[in-house]
Amino acid sequence: MDIETIRTYCLGKKGASEGFPFGESVLVFKVREKIFAMIDLVGIPPGMNLKCDPELAAELRERCPAVTGAYHMNKKHWNQVMFDGTLHRQEILEMIDHSYDLVVSGLKKRDREELAAMR
Helix, strand or coil, X not given: CCHHHHHHHHHCCCCEEEECCCCCXXXXXXXXXXXXXXEXXXXXXXXXXXXXXXXXXXXXXXXXXXXXXXXXXXXXXXEEEECCCCCCHHHHHHHHHHHHHXXXXXXXXXXXXXXXXXX
């Protein structure tokens, strides 16, 4: 899966924005100023950090060699997903959805309501 496809998918989420708060080699996606995905633009193979429910995070790491604890993040709640060709496109998209949904569920009620009202 290529980075531009992932970028387009992430930006298609309600209220999603992108930026480079950690330098030009890490593309960060946020919803309401909360990070839900980060892509390493220089790594080989490239990869991304995604928020994940702790139980699911452990399961994914055990089952998928391309999924590990995220570098520089709380490894209990964040996975690093490498784009090494071993994960199917749908699996990666579902992990992005899960991360976004987790972040949105932790937002203030007002922010969640505003996102729900967006088209």
